[in-house]
Amino acid sequence: MKRFVFLLLSGSLLIAWQAGKSPHYELSASNELTRPDPSVYRKWQYIGSSVVPNEMNSGKAIFPGIHHVYVDPDSYRAHRDKGAWPDGTIVIMEVQHIQEKETVGGFGYFTTGAMDILVQLKDRRVFPGNGWSYYLYRDKDIKAGKTVAAPEDARCTSCHQSAAEEDELFKQYYPELRKP
Numbered sequence: 001m002k003r004f005v006f007l008l009l010s011g012s013l014l015i016a017w018q019a020g021k022s023p024h025y026e027l028s029a030s031n032e033l034t035r036p037d038p039s040v041y042r043k044w045q046y047i048g049s050s051v052v053p054n055e056m057n058s059g060k061a062i063f064p065g066i067h068h069v070y071v072d073p074d075s076y077r078a079h080r081d082k083g084a085w086p087d088g089t090i091v092i093m094e095v096q097h098i099q100e101k102e103t104v105g106g107f108g109y110f111t112t113g114a115m116d117i118l119v120q121l122k123d124r125r126v127f128p129g130n131g132w133s134y135y136l137y138r139d140k141d142i143k144a145g146k147t148v149a150a151p152e153d154a155r156c157t158s159c160h161q162s163a164a165e166e167d168e169l170f171k172q173y174y175p176e177l178r179k180p
């Protein structure tokens with residue numbers, strides 16, 4: 001009986017793997033992605049940050065704030081060793097909303113506590129083209145309890161495809177990926 005349960009379990013694990021699952025994210029049968037958990041991805045590999053304020057973008061940057069970018073550790077190592085992003089890669093861009101402030105440290109942009117979570121994940125067995133799929137969780141949706149998102153449309157993909165340096169990823173802005 002125990003052996004039967006074990007076989008059944010390993011069988012379903014195999015099917016899950018073949019269906020293109022990654023240990024670092026959860027996709028439903030209709031490719032909806034469970035919202036990644038900050039307490040988990042903030043311990044992944046950090047690759048870089050940028051600040052994109054509204055003030056430098058005629059008042060309307062697409063994703064105004066401080067951007068922090070993380071990659072799951074297995075894919076980071078695979079990319080470091082082999083120079084390519086494997087299926088199962090997940091990249092998170094956390095966009096912390098900002099406000100101008102004066103603090104004891106000086107004038108600057110400081111976080112407000114609100115944030116959006118942007119995701120791109122790669123699986124050529126599931127998604128066409130280069131295999132990337134994009135997801136967005138806005139702060140207001142997260143606060144309203146939204147825990148899954150459907151893949152975004154071509155507006156994410158087209159900008160990444162046309163302007164990113166490496167395989168739809170903006171490697172040119174991440175110090176951790178540009179080390180000699």
Ligand code: HEC
Binds near residue numbers: 051052160
């Ligand atoms: C007009 C261009 C443009 C559009 C549209 C766009 N992005 Fe990006 N994205 C960028 C740039 C430039 C970066 C580089 C890092 C930064 O901005 O801090 C980036 C970075 C990212 C990253 C970090 C990994 C990487 O590829 O560098 C993720 C994840 C991401 N975007 C998701 C999305 C999602 C999801 C959407 C659609 C809702 C989207 N992006 C739409 C330009 C775009």
